[in-house]
Amino acid sequence: MTPQAQFFVTAPVAAGREGELRRLLDGMNAAPGHARTDNPLVPFFAFDTIHFARFVIVDDQTLDDTTAYGGPRVSHPPALAFAGEVDGDLDTFFAQAAAHAAPGLRALFGCCQDGPGGGDLAAWLRAHHVPAAASYVNWVGRTVRRVREDAALFEAVQGHLARDRASFEGQPAPAVHLRLRQRVWEDVAAGRLVLTPDAPTPLDWRLRRLAHAVGVPLLLLLASPLLLPLAVAGALQLRRAEQTDPEICPRTPPEHVARLAAVEDFDVTNSFTAMGSLKPGLTRRWATVALLGAIDFAARHVFTTGRLARVRSIHFARWVFLDDRTRVIFLSNYDGSLESYMDDFINKVGFGLNLSFCHGIGYPRTTWLIGGGSSDERKFKEYLRRHQIPTQVWYRAYPGLTAVDLERHARVRRGLEAAQLGGDEARAWVELL
Amino acid sequence: MTPPAIDYRDLQGVVRFGYKHLHAARYVLARVREREAARAWLREAPVTAAEYSLPPPDDALQVALTAPGLDALGVAAAVRDAFSPEFLSGMTDANRSRRLGDVGANDPASWQWGGASRAPHVLLMVFAHRGALDAVAARHTGSAFSQAFTITHTLETSDLDGVEPFGFADGISQPWIDWAQGTAPASRALDYSNLSALGEYVLGYPNEYAKCTDRPLVPADAASALLPDALDAPGQKDVGRNGSYLVFRQLGQDVRRFWQFVHGAAGGDLAAAERLAAVFVGRTRAGDPLVPLSARPVPGTPDEQAAQNHFTFDGDPRGVACPFGSHIRRSNPRNTDYPERPAGLTKLLAAFGASSKGFRDDLISAVRFHRILRRGREYGPPLDPADALAPASATEPERGLHFIALNANIGRQFEFLQNAWLANTTFADLRGETDPLIGTREPTPGCPASGAFTRPRHGAPADRVNGLPQFVTVKGGEYFFLPGLRALRYLAGGTS
């Protein structure tokens, strides 16, 4: 199994270069916000390991909000971020990026303060990568190659069924399975289909994962005499603060909504980027670190097969700290419209949403960090929309396919790889077709 | 917050009744011609309120306004801008059109009415007994009206006796509004209930989240003294209270194409065609559901509707009896906040997604946040399925539905229903198909055609009907605000 990795390469835009940068980015697109896969700057088609990728001009519209919390207005120059989700490890990816897209990446990041210039691009990318505080992968180990093979396989099976309807009609499910299996192996033998076996799981990844799964709870347990009182004190402090922390959820300016909406809903999948500043104070900061750590832990060890708690529409998601953990940026790729994404959030994982986002300045009022918050639907939606920023360039490797499609295809393939299916299994399997 | 009792005298009657006993109806779309005259007309308009009366009224007038209408009436920007974003930007914003499926043949550019520059300002809905409509309409749109407004479109309706133009009984299932606000929304989280919070339809009352939706609140002063108090903002007056957002879409129905297609797909047999059409709808032409009535009571289903509404899809988890793609299963999946009915610890586990790993678990959002009150009427002459098989005449009359929906949050209710459920090519676990009745068949990325319809089967690959053409075309539409009676006077500059 090949694990996935997420990159987030960022650098501040050089003074006076933003216009030029935006023109370069727009030039990569086939439709507003949507990359041409063969654009000359970053020819995405040449990569067979990128699931999703995006260029974002990281420019927070809500920086002024810090003053409502008594802080100074901190100004941050806009930054360029190149972010995405890939198969394999990041060093390999950065090397590939340097091999396939060097002129483009040099030109784009050339608009940034101390860009890569003519130096070692892969090393520069690596040095400007910010690891996520928490990241979620819909299905750990599902590679782009696998997604494409599974989709082709599913189409082939549908083709056999459609062409030869009569001979499948009225057959018991195990017989349908066997016959389709036979056809598919013929396709494979004839080279019409390719079904590559999974690569072995890298040993170091397995060891690191195991160490994380065991080590983190163990450390927490050992440190619990110290941590528990701190956590209780912290929770009480946050509980007090949350009752008076100002909410900042005004109506999002229509121009901002229009900018965001202009690049949404061209496909069954959308990209989402949002950012904001954390509420002031060390307790907040460490609470955020701890809660995002908990999410990361759950995503690495529990939610690895198609569901983030009850949500099935998220392909990838992550939270990244910026500027010494004073700011957070959230990126995801999700199925459906923003309204249905928010519906999933609010109605299925409201508690998790509150825990992870309530540290942001202006978040709708929570109770004990879990309740309230997003259940004030209107305020929450405005909050999210207002903190969202447009994605300038977005690439996806498998347009038109939802995470649920991918799961169906994978289930069909797993069924076909079994020599024989028992009655119930076979019935469930044919019902996927 | 203790919700205030509803004041029916301030609510337009169509929200409560639909005026089914008044068989004739006409919708008048008009633009403001002379501001002061328009304001004066609206202040005096004899709008019918929702008080119960016996006998019921012999006719009724209802009035709704668009956002450009508010501008034309000179409503202050601060008031206008506090209405919901969907209402303000209107139905035909390009990004919204993509979501609503208003592309291709549905493109607002080819609509007969509605849309940016041609938006109506006001909508009058006139209801009367058969034969009395012209007289009633004339009473309302006489010289005072024509001085104030220019009528741009008059939309007639026809009385098809509870049947929509394709020939199916309509108006059977409606949410049952909790007028008395006597139940907690959370009580509907685990079991499907037809009961729905007042605030889902009428502004200024708590909704299923126990919150109010977007509407303008204004400071209490001499001008706003006539308005009701705001429930969630002490000291403020509520312009929205007892109002609703009204979604109007004129949906042309190609009845011949519909029956000719199902007739062909069913092998040229009319009875089989009716059965297939019933699967598209999810009910027989007489209105009977395709799944058996449920044993467990469905709260909010009055006895007289029980025979056709007392059901959920719990007993049909794979969509074998009523496919996921059927119109009524897409538009009201009758599900709950949790796919199972977990309690206690299992509920906690379910919240983390730990309860099951079934392929179809949790694919459809909880329906209690996505209901609408349908108040539309048909237009055009009836056409029997058998007659519909004949080719169209040279002077084929138009047929369709003046679709009208009331809701308190257009984005979460009407638009969600339209986008995430009806127009969505990937609703539930489906792929490459939209609502069989109202969907466009426009290609989407990775999906060159979306004219399929999937019929799951037990222990066998699903059956698929392919090549559905588009049966319904959008001909016009707009978002309106249907104000409370006092709010209407306030918006028209009245103070009492």
Ligand code: HEM
């Ligand atoms: C010309 C277009 C349409 C036709 C011919 C049509 C037809 C029907 C029919 C025959 C029913 C079953 C009767 C009933 O349950 O009351 C129904 C139900 C329903 N329709 Fe439509 N419809 C159309 C458009 C729409 C649109 C645009 C929406 C929403 C965006 C919608 C939402 C609903 C809902 C919510 C129900 C009730 C489902 C339930 O509660 O079980 N319909 N429609």
